[in-house]
Amino acid sequence: MEYQEQLFDVAVIGGGPAGLSAGVALARALRSVLVVDAGGQRNLKAQGVHGFLSREGVSPQELLAAGREELSEFGGTAVTGFVKSARRDDGHFVLTLDDGSTCTARRLLITSGVTDELPDLPGVAERWGRDVLYCPYCHGFEIRNQRVGLLAAGAHAVLQALTFRQWSPDVTLLLNGAVTLSAGEAEQLEARSVKVVDGGVSALVVQDDRLTGVSLDDGSVVALDVLAVSPATMSKANMLQTLGLEPEDLEEGPGTRLQTDESGLTQCPGVWAAGNATDVSAQVMTAAAAGLKAAAAINADLVLEDTRQAVELARAGTTAVPAR
Incomplete structure (x- = not known):
C-alpha cells in the first residue's frame, strides 16, 4: 500500500460530495491529498440528487463516481476503508484504518457525514429514500400534490408540516x-x-410496493402517499475522540455534529470539518461548497506553515527550501 509510505499534505476522512470537492480543490492547489472513504453516504438510497445546479436528478452513485474520477485526474489518491482512530505523532496526524494500514498527513479534513437513525417503526428503513422522506427541499417537487403525512418527533413538527404544505x-x-x-x-x-x-x-x-397509508394504535388507517419523518442525525466522527474532539449535541433536534468556525476549523488545531459532519441539514450542493471552503482554509494554513519553515531555513543559512 503505497499511501502508507507517503506524508500527505491533507487526509480527508469521508468521500462524499464535501470530501471529494475538497480533495479536488486541494489537488488542484498542488497539494498531496488522500481521501479515505468507507461508503454509506446518507443519500445513496435516493433516486436522484436535487438542488445541484446542472446536475439535477443525477444518481448519487454517478455523482460520486464523477468526483472520484476528477480527484484522480488532478493527482489525488482515494482509498476504500474505515478510519478507526487518529493520533498525533511528531506534529503530524496518523490514521489507522480497519484493515490495519496507516496513513500520515499534515492536516485533517473530516467529511464523514452523519448516520440517520430512523423512527422505530416497521418498514420505515426499507422505504427510506423512496416514499419515506425527510427533506422537503430534496424531494418536495417530486412529491408535489400527493398525500403527505408528517410523523411528529418534537416541537419542530409544526414548522415541518407547514413547510411541506408548500x-x-x-x-x-x-x-x-x-x-x-x-x-x-x-x-x-x-x-x-x-x-x-x-x-x-x-x-x-404498503400495497404493491407502494406506501398507501399508516395504521394507528386504534386500528384506523390514515391514507397517505408519502411519510415524512425526522431521524436523529448522529455524527460518524467518533474516531476523533483520540484527538480530544467530541461531537456535540444538536440544538435544534436529536443528533450530534462537530462544532467548527466559519472556515470549518474545529477546536482541535489542524483539523477541519465540512458537510453533514458539521451541518446536518446541508444538501449535496451545500456540502460540496463547504468542502471547497474548508479546502481553501487548509491550503492557506499550509502556505503559512511552508513559509515559516522556509524562513527558518533561510535564517539558518540553509539553501534548501520546502518543496511547496
Whole structure:
C-alpha cells in the first residue's frame, strides 16, 4: 500500500460530495491529498440528487463516481476503508484504518457525514429514500400534490408540516404522542388546511410496493402517499475522540455534529470539518461548497506553515527550501 509510505499534505476522512470537492480543490492547489472513504453516504438510497445546479436528478452513485474520477485526474489518491482512530505523532496526524494500514498527513479534513437513525417503526428503513422522506427541499417537487403525512418527533413538527404544505394541499400532521399543540399552532395548521391526527402510529400500510397509508394504535388507517419523518442525525466522527474532539449535541433536534468556525476549523488545531459532519441539514450542493471552503482554509494554513519553515531555513543559512 503505497499511501502508507507517503506524508500527505491533507487526509480527508469521508468521500462524499464535501470530501471529494475538497480533495479536488486541494489537488488542484498542488497539494498531496488522500481521501479515505468507507461508503454509506446518507443519500445513496435516493433516486436522484436535487438542488445541484446542472446536475439535477443525477444518481448519487454517478455523482460520486464523477468526483472520484476528477480527484484522480488532478493527482489525488482515494482509498476504500474505515478510519478507526487518529493520533498525533511528531506534529503530524496518523490514521489507522480497519484493515490495519496507516496513513500520515499534515492536516485533517473530516467529511464523514452523519448516520440517520430512523423512527422505530416497521418498514420505515426499507422505504427510506423512496416514499419515506425527510427533506422537503430534496424531494418536495417530486412529491408535489400527493398525500403527505408528517410523523411528529418534537416541537419542530409544526414548522415541518407547514413547510411541506408548500408542495401539497393534502398534508397530515401525525402527532404520535410526541407533541402537544398550543392554541396558536393549532390555529396556524387549521389556517393552512393541515389536518391533525391524534394517536400513535403503529405501522406502515404498503400495497404493491407502494406506501398507501399508516395504521394507528386504534386500528384506523390514515391514507397517505408519502411519510415524512425526522431521524436523529448522529455524527460518524467518533474516531476523533483520540484527538480530544467530541461531537456535540444538536440544538435544534436529536443528533450530534462537530462544532467548527466559519472556515470549518474545529477546536482541535489542524483539523477541519465540512458537510453533514458539521451541518446536518446541508444538501449535496451545500456540502460540496463547504468542502471547497474548508479546502481553501487548509491550503492557506499550509502556505503559512511552508513559509515559516522556509524562513527558518533561510535564517539558518540553509539553501534548501520546502518543496511547496
